[in-house]
Amino acid sequence: MTLDDIIASLFPDGHEVSNDRGVILGSAPLRSGGRMLVLGVADRTALGVDEAIRLSGHVLESIGRDSGPILVLVDSDSQRMSKRDELLGLNEFLAHLAKVLIHADMNGRPTIGLLYGHSAAGALLATGLATRVLVGLPGADPAVMDLPSMAKVTKLSMEALQEKAKSTPVFAPGLSNLAQMGAVHMTWSNATSLADQLTALLADMPAAQDRRDALGKERGGRLKAAEIAERVRDLALQAR
Known part of the structure; x- marks a missing residue:
């Protein structure tokens, strides 16, 4: 599905969403009533300082003025790794x-990320993974870190990482x-209306508490993260 197809399926009653050089900004009416703030990154655009501040500003301008949920559409490259962007912070x-x-999510504006294309590294962390709920569409291609980058950081060979990726999702990119x-x-x-699926999700949003580590344990993808996080929390509370 193209971005236009996705937006039309999400908001069949019309929308005011535009794509300006890879930066998605706007809002749209919901079938259940009210409006949804929409932002995101399109066309595999790298997320740099210019894009990030526009997206942040769009949300901040809405806080205190609006009350609806927020949708973050994601089809990006990684963060923009240029000297200018790095020097600007x-x-x-x-x-x-x-x-x-x-x-925004902690202050009554439930956030949903919709990953419909590619995304990687800092761009994914600052958009889809910063929302309460991240949803994927078939064909989405996320990678927190690709295997060549992982090989440089871990000093493991590509062959070793490729072998680990067959059985350990932590070492493997991809939606699944x-x-x-x-x-x-x-x-x-x-294959079905995205508007209907969005309405169903909004009606049954999980609590704001981050349960991704617990979900990972339930699904067999991250067996230790939830337990370690709970131990760290308990130790921190004991030290108060």
Whole structure:
């Protein structure tokens, strides 16, 4: 599905969503009433300081003025790795965008990420993974870190990583692996109305508490993360 197809299926009653050089901004009416704020990255655009601050501003302008949920559409490259972006503090811009989305979600604006294309690294962390619920569409191609980059960081050979990726989703990119780890909450069907699937999700949104580690344990993709996080939390509370 193209971006236009996706938006039309999500909002059959019309929308005010535009794609300006890979930056998606706008809003649209919901079938259940009210409006949904829409933002995101399209056309495999790299997420740099310029894109991140526009997306952050769109959310911040809406806080206090609107009350509806927020949808983040994602089809990006990784973060923009240019000297200009790095010198301007790209890490701070990406962190700001993620914190803005989390702040909105914690203050009555439920956030949903919809991964319909590619995304990787900092761009995925600051958009889809910063929402309460990340949904995938068939054909989406996420990678928190691709295997060549992972090989450089871990000092393991590509052959070793490829072998591990066959049995351990932590080492493997792709929608099904992220779902197994709990990062992707569910995968929608593009054979039925996206508006109906969106309405159903909004009616049954999970609590704001981040349960991705628990989901990963339930699905067999991350067996230790939830337990370790709980132990760290308990130790921190004991030290107070």
